[in-house]
Amino acid sequence: MKYLVSLLLWLITILKCTYQTNFSIAIIGSGIGGTSCAYFLKEIFNDFVEVDIYEGNKIGGRLATVTMNDGYEYETGGAVLHIRNKYMSDFVSDFGLKKRMELFNNQLLGIHNGINFDFVENSSEMINVIKMLWQYGYKVKHLQNFVDNMLEKFEKIYQLQSNGKSFDTVNDLLSAMDPSFVHYLNVSVKEAFLKTESLPETLIQDIVQASLRVNYGQNTGVHEFVGSVSMAGMDGSLWAVKGGNKRVAEKLLEKSKARLIHENVTEIINNNNSYTLLTNTEKNATYDYVVFAAPLSQNQKIPINFTNLPVKLNIVGRYHQTVSTLVAGELKRERFSPLSDNSASFTVISTNESDFYNSISNVEGVDETGKSNVWKIFSQQPLSNNQIDELFFSTKEVKVVNWLAYPHYEVPTKPRSFHIANRLYHINAIEWAASAMEMSCIGAKNVALLIKKHLQNNTQNETSQWSHKEL
Numbered sequence: 001m002k003y004l005v006s007l008l009l010w011l012i013t014i015l016k017c018t019y020q021t022n023f024s025i026a027i028i029g030s031g032i033g034g035t036s037c038a039y040f041l042k043e044i045f046n047d048f049v050e051v052d053i054y055e056g057n058k059i060g061g062r063l064a065t066v067t068m069n070d071g072y073e074y075e076t077g078g079a080v081l082h083i084r085n086k087y088m089s090d091f092v093s094d095f096g097l098k099k100r101m102e103l104f105n106n107q108l109l110g111i112h113n114g115i116n117f118d119f120v121e122n123s124s125e126m127i128n129v130i131k132m133l134w135q136y137g138y139k140v141k142h143l144q145n146f147v148d149n150m151l152e153k154f155e156k157i158y159q160l161q162s163n164g165k166s167f168d169t170v171n172d173l174l175s176a177m178d179p180s181f182v183h184y185l186n187v188s189v190k191e192a193f194l195k196t197e198s199l200p201e202t203l204i205q206d207i208v209q210a211s212l213r214v215n216y217g218q219n220t221g222v223h224e225f226v227g228s229v230s231m232a233g234m235d236g237s238l239w240a241v242k243g244g245n246k247r248v249a250e251k252l253l254e255k256s257k258a259r260l261i262h263e264n265v266t267e268i269i270n271n272n273n274s275y276t277l278l279t280n281t282e283k284n285a286t287y288d289y290v291v292f293a294a295p296l297s298q299n300q301k302i303p304i305n306f307t308n309l310p311v312k313l314n315i316v317g318r319y320h321q322t323v324s325t326l327v328a329g330e331l332k333r334e335r336f337s338p339l340s341d342n343s344a345s346f347t348v349i350s351t352n353e354s355d356f357y358n359s360i361s362n363v364e365g366v367d368e369t370g371k372s373n374v375w376k377i378f379s380q381q382p383l384s385n386n387q388i389d390e391l392f393f394s395t396k397e398v399k400v401v402n403w404l405a406y407p408h409y410e411v412p413t414k415p416r417s418f419h420i421a422n423r424l425y426h427i428n429a430i431e432w433a434a435s436a437m438e439m440s441c442i443g444a445k446n447v448a449l450l451i452k453k454h455l456q457n458n459t460q461n462e463t464s465q466w467s468h469k470e471l
Contacts, residue, residue, distance in 0.1 A: 024050045025451070026277055026287040027258070028265050028304075031061025032078075032437050033427040034293030035249040036087070037444035038256035044452050051256060052287070056264035056280070056302070059253060060246030061294070062405060063437070065366055068328055068374060069397050072365035076324045076376075076401040078245055078437050083237040084151055086158050087441035088248065095251040098242040100368055107346055107362060110339035111210045114352030118206045120339050136203040143199060143207070147231050153178040157442055166449035170416040170433050173446060174225070181225055185413035185433065189227025190220035207234065210349040214359040216435070217322045217380060222409035229434040244366040245437065268292075270308040270421060289451055292420065293427045293444070295319050301404060309421050316414055317432065319404035325377040326363075327388065329395035336360075344372065356380075356387050406435035418447055425450060 025041060027034045030053050038051045058064065065073040080103060081088050092099055109121040119135065122128050132140045156177045167173035174181035184192070189208060193199040204220055211230040212218050220227065241247050253260060263279040268290060275290045294300070297319045306313050333340040336348055347361040358378040365374075377383065377391070382400060409432075416429040430443035 023048060023455070024052070024287045025289045025291060026265075026275070026285070027051060027053045027291045027293050028277075029053075029061060029293035029427075030055035030059045030249065030253065030260065031293060031440065032063055032245075032249050032252075033440035033444045034061070034291070035059070035252035035256065035258075036091075036441045037291055037293060037427060037448055038258040039252040040445050040448035041451065042256045042258075044448055051258040052261055052285070053253065053258045054261045054263055054265050054277070054279070056262065058246075059260070060244075060249040062403060063244070063246040063249055064401070065244045065246065066326060066399050066401065068326065068399065070328065070365075070374070072367065072369050073244060074326055074363055074365055074374060074376070075240065075244065076326065076399075077403065077405070080233065080238040080240055081245070081437060082232055083239060084155065085436075085438035086155070087445070088438055091248050091252065092241055095248070095255070097247055097251065100240045100242050100366075103238055103240055106343070108339060108343040110336065110346060110348050111206050112336075112348055112350045112352070112355075113206075114350060114355050117339060118202075118351070123342065136200060136207070139199050139203060142197065143193075143203065143231070144235070146197060147228060147235070150228050151232060153181070161442070161445050161449065164449060164452070166446055166453050168417060168419060168450070170418070170429055173430070173442075174433060181433075184225035184228065185223050186411060187224050188221050188411045189224045192224040193220075193227075206351060207231075209351045210234075213351060213353075214347075214349045214378065216406055216409070217320055217358055217378065218409060219353060221411070223411050223413055226409050226434040229436060229439075240366070242367060264302055265304055267305040267307060268424070270306075270310075270424070273423070275424060289423045289425070289454075291425045291427060291447055291451075295404065295407075295428050295431070296420075296426060297404070297407070299404065306420070309424075311421070313420060317410075318408045320406055320408040321380065322358075322403045322405040323379045323382050324401045324403065325379065325383050325388075326397075326399045327375045327377065327392060327395055328373055328397040329375070329392040330373060331360075331375060331392055332390075335391070356383065357391075360391065407432050418443070418450060423454070 027038055034053055038053055041049055041051055062077040064077040066076050067073050110117050111119040154177055160176055171182050190204055193204050209220050211234045212222060215230045215233055263281055265277050266280055267278040269276040274286050274288055276284055276286045278284050296315050297317055298315055299318045339346050345362040349359045350357060356379060360375055360377050363374055363376045413432060416432045418425055418429050420426050425447045427443040427447050430439050
C-alpha cells in the first residue's frame with residue numbers, strides 16, 4: 001500500500017509538471033535573446049504556456065538592416081556568425097533559411113596602425129601563411145590552437161543544456177564549460193596572452209587588438225574570455241543569413257506563437273508570486289514570470305522602474321557606443337595603398353585608438369546583391385562631414401545607426417546572475433562574458449530551463465503539501 005501511494009504521488013507530480021495550465025510569461029525585448037527564449041519555452045511547455053513579447057521598436061533588436069537608395073538592404077548591427085554556432089545554425093536549417101557563406105570572398109584585409117599598414121593580406125593563402133610566420137613567428141599557430149581548444153570547451157554547453165541543466169549565474173555556466181573560463185573574466189586578454197600564453201606583443205597589438213576594434217570597439221584591456229571569443233571571429237569561418245540575420249528573430253517569433261505587443265515597458269511591479277507590467281501607453285498586464293531580454297546598464301536607452309523588489313536592484317556597468325555608418329560613394333583608395341592596389345573590395349581595421357574610425361569595409365546587401373561602392377564604417381562617435389570627406393571623393397548617400405551595442409568590458413568582471421528576483425530573469429547577463437548572437441541564444445535557453453526548474457520545484461512542493469494533508 002505504501003509503495004502504491006508513493007507511485008500515485010509520483011504520477012500526480014509528473015502530470016502536474018507536464019500539463020501545468022494558467023501559466024503566463026512576459027518577455028521584454030524581441031532581439032535574438034527574447035525571441036529564442038520564447039521559442040525554447042514553447043519547445044519545453046508546448047501549448048501549456050502563454051508568452052507575450054513586448055517590443056517598442058523592430059523585431060530583431062540589434063540585428064537590423066537599413067535600405068539604401070539602390071533598393072538593397074545592408075546589415076548595420078550583428079553581422080556575422082561563426083560556423084560552430086550550433087543554435088543559430090540549427091535555426092537557419094529548421095526554418096528553411098539560407099546561409100551566406102562567402103561573406104569576404106575576394107576581399108582582402110589590412111591592419112593599419114594610424115600611419116601605415118602592419119599587415120596586408122594577399123590573395124594567395126600560402127603567401128599569407130608565410131607572411132604571418134615571418135612577421136609573428138610560430139606563436140601564430142599557438143594562438144590558433146588556443147582559440148580552437150577554447151571553442152571545444154565552449155561546445156560542452158550544448159550537451160549540458162540538451163540534458164536540461166540550468167545555471168543561476170554566468171560564472172556557474174562558464175565553469176560548467178571549463179573551470180578556467182571563470183578566471184578568464186578577471187584578467188585582461190593582453191596580460192593573459194603575454195604572460196600565460198607567451199605570445200609576442202606585436203601579435204597581440206596587431207591581430208588581437210584588430211579583432212577587438214572591429215568586433216567590440218574596444219582594446220586588449222578587455223577580459224580574456226571576450227578577447228578569445230573575438231579572436232574566434234578572425235579565422236574566416238564566418239557566415240550570415242540571407243535576407244538579414246534579423247530573419248532568424250522573425251522566424252523564432254513566428255514559430256513560438258508568442259503574442260507581440262508593440263509597446264515599451266516602463267515599470268515592473270512585484271506582486272510576490274506574479275508581476276504586473278506597465279507600458280508607455282498606460283496599459284497593464286500581470287504574468288507568472290517575466291524575462292528581461294534587453295540590456296540592464298547605467299546608460300540604457302529606455303530606463304525601467306522595478307517596484308517592490310525584495311532587494312533594491314543595483315545596476316552596474318555601461319554599454320559601449322558603436323556607430324555604424326553606411327556610405328554609398330567613391331572612396332579615396334590611395335589613402336589605403338598598398339591594400340587598395342590589388343583588390344577592389346577590402347576591409348581596413350585600425351588598431352590606433354586615436355583614429356576616428358575602427359574599421360572600413362566594402363559590404364554587399366543581405367541578399368548577396370547591391371553596389372560595390374557601399375562601405376560600412378564603425379566608429380566610436382558619429383562621423384563629421386569633414387571626416388567623411390577625408391575618406392571619400394564623393395558620396396551619394398550616408399546613413400547612420402548609433403548603437404549601445406555591447407558591454408564596456410572591464411577587469412575584474414563583476415559577477416552576474418540570471419535572476420533579478422524570484423520569477424524575474426535576465427537573459428542579457430550573459431553579455432558580460434561576451435556579447436554575440438550565439439551567447440544570447442545560450443542565455444535564452446538557460447533562462448527557459450531555469451523557469452522549468454522553478455515550476456517543477458513549486459509543483460513538487462505543492463504536491464508534497466497536498467499528500468501530507470490527504471494522508
